[in-house]
Amino acid sequence: GAGVSQSPSNKVTEKGKDVELRCDPISGHTALYWYRQSLGQGLEFLIYFQGNSAPDKSGLPSDRFSAERTGGSVSTLTIQRTQQEDSAVYLCASSLDGTRAYEQYFGPGTRLTVT
């Protein structure tokens, strides 16, 4: 079946511009995670959605970052006024539910480069 998909696969943007990254989780998965992977660093948690509950935004690094999940499915991560330190691979993952008895399945990521 279809896995987690993300778009675009690559994004180059100028400093100061806004960007939107999209994640389509596996159908039926209610839990969705966004992570950021910088060069030489481990994965950094950004935000977690579970069903219709309020998202856990505790990992967002600044108020320039926001995310939403429409209809409990597709999610969009928005970065406003991008900075060079935002350059990273942004990974999305979904899981069957939030009980954490199930594995996370990752998308291929969006490589963001801020020039």
Added chain:
Amino acid sequence: KQEVTQIPAALSVPEGENLVLNCSFTDSAIYNLQWFRQDPGKGLTSLLLIQSSQREQTSGRLNASLDKSSGRSTLYIAASQPGDSATYLCAVDPNTGNQFYFGTGTSLTVIP
């Protein structure tokens, strides 16, 4: 805050050799631990998930063990193949909060 460490950072072995990758974590209050592989420029592929009540999980040539009390997990790869070359990441799901904590990975190269 949970900290996850993976040693070694890089490992190079000849084809056919058995090998062990290590993952350690500072807080033993975990819900589960998951091992992933990441190929260059790709996302993460789940390999094994070990619940906190389990001691090990096996899938083909892979065996993952968990010693929660000592804060350690190992991933054993038997009869390594060049196709096993990738970065291997472990992730810990703590009892509290929603985020998983990832190690920085071990980059494995299997030489034909």
